[in-house]
Amino acid sequence: MSLRVRQPGLLSLLQDRGRFGQHHLGLTTGGPMDLEAFLLCQRLLGNDPNCTLVECSFGGLELDVETDTLLCVTGAEAPLLINGQPRDLWTGHRVQGGDRVQLGHAEHGCRNYIGVVDGFAVTPQFGSTATVLREGLGGLRGEKLAPGDVLPCRPDTQRQRLQLAAAERPRYGAQLTVRVVPGYQQAHFPRLQQRRFYSSPWTVSQRADRMGYRLEGPPIKGDITGIVSEGICLGAIQVPADGQPIVLLNDRQTIGGYPKLGAALSVDAARMSQLRPGATVHFAAISPHAAHNALHLQHWRMRQIPLQSPPEE
Template identity: 35%
Template sequence: MNGLQIHKAGIASSVQDSGRVGTLSIGIPPSGAMDRPALMSGQHQLGHQHDEAAIEMAYADFAATLTEAHDVVVTGAPVQLRINQQACRSEGVHHIEAGQTLEVKATREGIYSYLHLSGGIMTTPQLDSRSTSPREGIGGLDGGFLKDGDIVPLGAPDKAVGAADPQLTIKNSTTVLKLRFVAGFQFDDFADEAIRSLLAEEFTVTAKANRMGVMLNGERLHSGIAALYSEATCYGAIQVPPDGKPIILLNDRQTVGGYPKPGAVISSDCLRLAQSRPGQRVRFAVCSPEEADRIGWLEQHYLETRLRDRH
């Protein structure tokens, strides 16, 4: 079998692609790569299609042996690479022979790294995606996080394109991460003091952060809203539970929820938040729908331009 024999999977490694579309109405989250630009970067370097899957590694501590020769590239959060116990550069495409072992170890920056392999990952697609949704038990390899001893099936090891690294990872270059959000229809129902605190106070990322969402610590937000019917959630939604600690919903979020929500953080800032480690300081700022659209368009244009210019 042409595959990747995993010796050490790490705490939360899974197969992810660009995610599912149109499944929220049946209670299935989109899942997909937490750092989509990093996924696109690896796809570009190996000449893959935009829907090709990679192995997403949270706080990478990963080791595996290839049964056939493949080209590989690691993108996203910086890592240290070793091939057959020999240190090598972390950037660019590497050729690994059959029987050689690749080790991927996280550094102190970022959370999610992506291992891409020429030929692609050949797990069975479910609902038009190979992305793993662990809570629902679908996608990836057996519907869950990868485990020591797993063998991930791979496609025929085509020769990689070897395109230049487009360096698409969107980094937070400031000490305090600004989380711009579009106000939702419950914004005006929040107590005035809660909104003042949301906009004036500084929060920090807690250790309660995963693919479902990120809990923040700081001034407790007392919404003043007694009860709500459960309703659909969206990427970036700011949920405020009774304990007053805001939670930003991400890729594996529940599809409905009843906590009040003052708004939703824009996509580009969610990407930065997803790669932020505990202790990262954040501040909220209101953003108009028009400004959110403009930011989204500019960042998409930047990504497409980098991909076009780095062949």
Template identity: 40%
Template sequence: MSFEIINSPILATIQDKGRFGFSFLGVSNSGCSDEFAYFWANKLLKNSLDTNILEISFSNFIIEANKDTQLSITGADCEFFINEQSKEIWQSYNIKKGDIIKIGKILSGNLVYLAVLGGFDIKKEFGSNSTTIKEKLGGLDGDKLKKGDILPYKNRVCNYTMRLKKEFIPNYEENLTLRVVFSYQEEYFSKEEKNKFLNSSYFVTNEFNKMAYKLKGTPIKCQIDGIISEAIAFGSVQIPKDGQPIVLLKQRQTIGGYPKIGVVLNIDCFKLSQARTNTKIRFKEISYEEALDKSKSFSKSFFESSADLKNS
């Protein structure tokens, strides 16, 4: 029982929630970039919320099912087809043997998520199926998916489908406000520079990927040029010598030597991963306590959100 990839996708990988506890070996966390879309793709199938999934960048991804199953599609607004028939995303579908599933043009956002009932039946490395290409870990042989690859799954079927209510589906075209906790080397940024950071508009450059987003706008000055390399948290905001902020995401390096002004709230990093070039970014300060509360509420919501689903 499996899907077979029948075209040559530009970039599609297998991801799950990530790989934790191995940073001391230089192994990055990796994992799905947009956890909101990832969790909902699994929840639509009643999968465990750490089940592996496909993370698809760019247009034109085509697979064929060789056994009945059920799948769900979430994430970036895209053209989605089953046997050339246009379908809506943010819902689940029953799939029959021989069905052709296609992700066409991505209309807004960056990343589409495709989940299968029960997940893909592949071996974990360092406790995760997440693909990290630069480290050759996870997925199928530690690499992006290619034509002819086989994605095995167990023979599981379901007699109903689900969809997410429209009011809960995100709009990836909006300008973003990223909430940030000042931390790390904040004492080396003057009050004036912090205010400049919070009151300036930045724009997403074309230099972004799963590792980081580089922004462009009013330069921020730090009183020091560098630091002894130290561990880097998800959402850390580095300020290199040119003063342009870099927000570090799931496949960030494990250590780094640029000064950091603070850390972006994890929930907002998920939104940032769907932002395209020239998206307008503003920063807003929040306290550590507020950030912790919002992060906990986000995680808790996925265990109590059945009312957000509808039978379809």
């Protein structure tokens, strides 16, 4: 009772919501880069929010179905084929033993989430199934999926099919404004440098991955080049010696010694993870109070967003 990996694509990883409470051991969080697409996939399947799904970066994943279940794909705009027939993203599809699922290369955005009813049955490590390659933890062997890997799941023929209306689906473009809560180390950057950071367009570099998105633009200089290492939160914006900011994401190191301008709002950090190299980022400062309100609004929206019954296949 499983799905079997025929082709894993460029980078496909098993992920639950993440490995929390383990920073004191030096273990980072991991988990889905685009939490919105991940959670909507769970809702469309009627799953618990912490079920294990596959995160596929840049597409190319092919799966052979070996049990009857309901399957859903969310995230980047990429062609989805089931037995060679085009199928909609953001929609639950019934699949059965002998079917083949193919996810093409992403056209807009870069990360998809592939789930089945109640997720894939993987043994947790340190409280989570999230795969972090640098630490060799999570997933099947602490590694990315490979041809022939078996993804255990339970059979299901009863779960209701649901669909997210086209008007409600996220749109992934090539520009994004990221809201930033300034940090106490911002005082180490002169006003001119701060204005340069917030007024300049930044380009996503080729060195953008699950650990962090390195940006390219006018160098930002502070009056210090290093600090005593301290804990790093999701979205922390480090400025290393070359002056090119790095927005740290899910697989970030747990501590670091570069000065930080602040932290990107987690909602925007998730959207940022769908940007491809060459995309443009702008930053806008917001207060902690505004950030708090934005997160509450996003949590409310995720609970209230309507789902509908799709046409019969």
